[in-house]
Amino acid sequence: MEEAGRSTGPKTTKISMPKKRNFQAFKKDWQLYALILLPIIYLVIFKYVPMFGNIIAFRRFIPGGSIIGEDWVGFYYFKMFLSDPTFYNVFANTLILAFLLLVITFPAPIIFALLLNEVKNRLFKRFVQTASYLPHFFSIVVVAGMVFEMVALNGPLNSLIAFFGGDKINFIQLPEWFRTIFVSVDLWQGLGWGAILYLAALTGINEELYEAAKIDGANRWKQTLHITIPGILPTIVVLLILNIGNFLQVGFEKVLLLYNPLTYETADVIATYVYRIGLESGSFSYGTAIGLFESIVGLILVFGANYLSRRITDNSLW
């Protein structure tokens, strides 16, 4: 401390200039800083404090005791989940669902937007768009309720199967059907809404490019391949990076509503396991350790995707 204090001594003349400028900038804009102060305090308490609250993953936590736990236990809880067979099951389920979201529900709105883009009748286009947004505004609880009705033993889907002479399937209780149901629901709810940003990007593509392509004899498919898709690529990349961390969360609330003990085998994911271990069984530290593992993997994925994208496509978030 003493030494550091002395060593800054001679430098003070050098750094006083920018400091003065900083102070003047602050004096001029103090009202702007005053405005943002409350949200910053809010953010520190409700977003950054919980981040540091993850310290209980390394400490023994007793509900009702200190919020930062009682004493250090090191990687005890991490070793615990690494030898927990359920962890490997939920980890695998999470990866499979995240992969399905990545290859099915992420590209689907892009294709939907491209199809809509080919519709010249404005009224029809508007009608399709408006209808497709609707499920986005339904509460996930209502959506889950609708799913249960759709796939119920006497529901429309089973009626259809029976009509074609098939045997009724008790979808909601069969682990082999969970992933199909989950992805279908995600697709159903997100297709139209997910397409909006792409449609916005599509309207930004210069018409002249298409005119030029037509003169060169390119058909509509060639135009799509060489003008439309490159035109919306930056939007695709930005949304992919933004979502890649969320894929691991796999719509946790949706799983929580749609699964049941009979389908845990395929439906249980990291987030729901953390919920049950932490909030239902009260093993706060153990749950936090697993949750922290998931958050860090998510963060690495986002930074990794951003880095790769900057190298390969020249598009990135930062």
Added chain:
Amino acid sequence: MKDSWQYKTFKVFNTIILLLIVVVTLFPFFNILAQSFSSEAYINSGQVTLWPKGFNVETYKVIMSDNMFWINYKNTVIYTVVGTVISLILSTMIAYPLAKKRLKGRRFLTMFFVFTMFFNGGLIPNYVLVTSLGFGNSIWAIVIPNAISVFNMLIMRTFFENIPDELEEAAIMDGSNTFGILFRIVLPLSKPILATMMLFYAVTHWNSWFPAFIYFTDKELFPVSIYLRNMIKGAESGLGTGASSADNLVQISANIKSVTMILTVLPILVLYPYIQKYFVSGVMLGSVKG
């Protein structure tokens, strides 16, 4: 301009595919609507698809005469209004200063907010914080911890950035300070974005269920989403018990559940035709800069 026969064929198929998407998207909703007006016997035998069979409004009467339903419904309205106001105020307080390019530390502050999009404390540390602040069984557990959507805030910031500086400079000449400019010039010019943000936040709060699910034990405080959730999950736990009486019970509740679902989404459905264009324009506004 003539289209090739391939493109014409494509257009026919495209129209069919899009119509199919519309049908699949709307079917579950209309099915629930039909169920809500049908009698159990017809739902039970799988005869109700898009038109009510054995027309019945009794269930609507039963649900609407349930005191708890109205208490929970009123709670949802309160949580939505209070939550939306808090969210809007906080978002504006961040977005406006961050829209000023000259602001020192703007980049750092933006990163400070954006980082929380990619990394958060996780379920349990958040739970520990909220409960140790004494927010359990109180409205604050719902409206405070998730008040700010960084994504919405960035859309707002983009909008504020596009307001010409000249307007504000003129006001400074007239002796207005930052708050005067914000309230007299910027906010009145920002009605479209404020309307959009209000709708974004209101829908999020209206549909929220998980915070209430983990922080509330007092039934009188539940939002209507928990009322519905308990109904759905309660009926589900009766599923597959084998007994025919249990099956009957589930089917009776199919009708009740449909009614509750319809009543829960009703405000959104009524407003939907008017508000959906604001949602779209809001997303468009934010996408200008990506």
